[in-house]
Amino acid sequence: MKPAEATAVVPQVGPERTQQQPVPPKPPLDLLAELTNTPPPPPTPLRTLARRIKIWTPLVILLVIVFAIVQAVRPLPKPELTLTAKDSYTFEGGKVQLPWPGEGQGWMDVDDVGTVDSFGKQTPVPIGSVAKSMTAYIVLKDHPLKAGEEGPAITVDATAEKEGGYDADGESTLNTVKAGDKLTEKQALSAIMIPSANNIARLLARWDAGSEAAFIKKMNDTAKALGMTDTTYTDASGLKETTVSTAEDQVKLGNELVKIKALTDITRLPEWTDPSGQKWRNYNTLVPYNHAIGLKTGSTTKAGGNLLFAATEEVGGETVTLVGAVLGQHKAPIIDTVNAVSKTAMLAAQESMTASKILKKGDVVGYVDDSMGHHTPVVVTEDVPAVGWAGLTVKLSFAPADDLPHSAKAGTQVGTLTVGDGDSGAVKVPVALQKDLTEPGFTDKLTRIG
Template identity: 45%
Template sequence: MLTVTPAGQRVVPAPPARWRRVVAVIVVALVVLVGGAGVFVGVRLARPLPVPQVQVTLPDTYTIPGTPPQLPWPGMGQATVEVEGIGSLGSSGAVRPVPIASVAKIMTAYVVLTDHPLGTDEDGPTMTVSAQEAAAYPAQVAANLSLVKVSAGEVLTERQALQALLLPSADNVAQILARWDAGSAAAFLARMNAAAAGIGMADTRYTDPSGLDKATVSTAADQVKLAERAMKVPALAQLVAMSQATIPVAGLVKNYNTLLGSDGIVGIKTGSTMAAGGCLVFAARVAVGGRTFTILGAVLGQAGPPNKILPMVLAASQKLVQAAAAAVGSYVAVRAGQQRGRRGRGRGAGRRRYQHLRCHHERVAAAGTGRPGQALMPAADDSRRSV
């Protein structure tokens, strides 16, 4: 067969039909092969990857060198100190429920803020001082209670009421807050005790919202449990760190906790009655190894003359804070470049390929000195875990 072309062009013979069939078969075969490969690759990619297995090559625990901390415990009452993320640094005195005076107001504020959350930049809802609450003020003054002046019809924001409660430790405002929050003191006390039970404060019982009643009792250990919860409420942590505030009728009020701002102390609440002695639940921030830790503690039952018990408990607490801060040190647990584990992935036929995981930065552990075998939880994955 010949292919006819216009004049002047070369005649090209047409390929035999047999070769055309061969070429067609080859093209079809290539298409099939390529399509088949696509199916094969698609099946391979659709299969789930084998689960990587991680093996930790670092020790589970480290022994931190040093000697156990010797804290200057008060010679009376009871006390306890802990560092968040590290644990207890010890305690002193008999662990038994004792009167706690105005330290009870930590729970009062905690319950109010649980029921009526307050942002750090918010004033919150308002409450109005009743005629009955204002009329009780002269008798409360005669009884030498801790108070702020109020008047009938006075409007307080939630923030102002909590400032009056926590800074000058106003017993009368504790009652006003209880009525505003729960409708009655009895209903509010039920909420306080329910909150205590929920936190695990087994040795605590609240019988009034101010702590004036000596039947309101707790332990130093229980109050530290509460302190840990309370300091995680931003508005509460902000309020207890204030040295002063202004209330509508009372005017400028100051915080009885004169340790604020020294030794990293940021709270929390003082208390003092003749039945309870001097009491303080405290919180302090300390920087170690590039991280900030919170020291929490409570000192209860510092007995002495009425005008001395508050200064006594403040002095005893400050010594504990200073010693606790000195007892927290840094320790290089994992150095940069050190292998911290290996990650394996199956490759078929029982073979496994391992990838070594190394630490890119030094991991510095903060710990109480002399605490052998403290767990530092090294990680052997791509996450960052605190040591």
């Protein structure tokens, strides 16, 4: 061989390779095939699907486990109490019509139940000393008394002593007081509600608010708050003819007054003895008969005879309170007339009261809804009476317990069924579970949405 031929360069096939350029790694399957001398299987749709299943299945399983844990530990929705019984009850018979007088206006309610009847156009008219009912209401709101308490001492000022002499001009006053005397709050309230003392009404206004003008503003603000939209007060005693109201508005006030026992303990008395020992008669002659409890008379030449009155009545084991007002009686003697016509209406209203058993103990009246598709029935725990009169429709409503449980034994009280619109006069009966209330199971928790 020739030397030149021995050293000839071998031709390069393909890209030039150097020691600085490593060979690119082969795919794993190609490398495995090379090592095992087994070529990789050709790709097919089935093999591609199997590969994806192997990759995604663990992830899906993990997500399902996380979802199940979250559903299991999520707070349960708050249970709700739902009424399934009728939401009202109507007493049989036609509408009650009370025997009202031929003049003036009147209104009669059963406290916290509804209006029994009314007559006359409810237009604002002078009300005389009936205005002192608002005076007493504000004083007791600002200076509450418990039944039997005398309350703070009020010093009689020179003005009250001077105005005590106005009885010579026909005013109703407490003419036995002198400047510097002390009246307890109860005594002062007795003086305005029984002998209807104008001078003590004005004294109370000054004591409570600093001036009568400031007190009158309180009177009108309070009337507005009570919904007495046709009432205007211009004095604390009612002597001024510009102090006007309606029978309906005065009954709204009366419904609040009858809830204050310290006041009705005064107004139900037929007479009162003042600190000097003088006795004063109650101009409301309905008391102490036929369960009457007062409230306030009022009369002037312009206003005529006016009376805001109240009485109780026992019906079906329940005690209800009637509140009525009659205004504008001008037949002389006007106080006697308004007492007589009010008594006739009051007795008729008491006679019209009736009670009916609208549900029996154990009747299903609703259910506890766990908000996850399960309803557990609830029943009344005693007979449910309704108190009313012919033609009256009363409402039924549920009030759930403060914290309805997710699980409880049968018989557990879960709320109250109320018959009527008010509080003190409404009938309230506990409702309880008819059977065990069970907490939703794992499957319910797992499948709930929202």
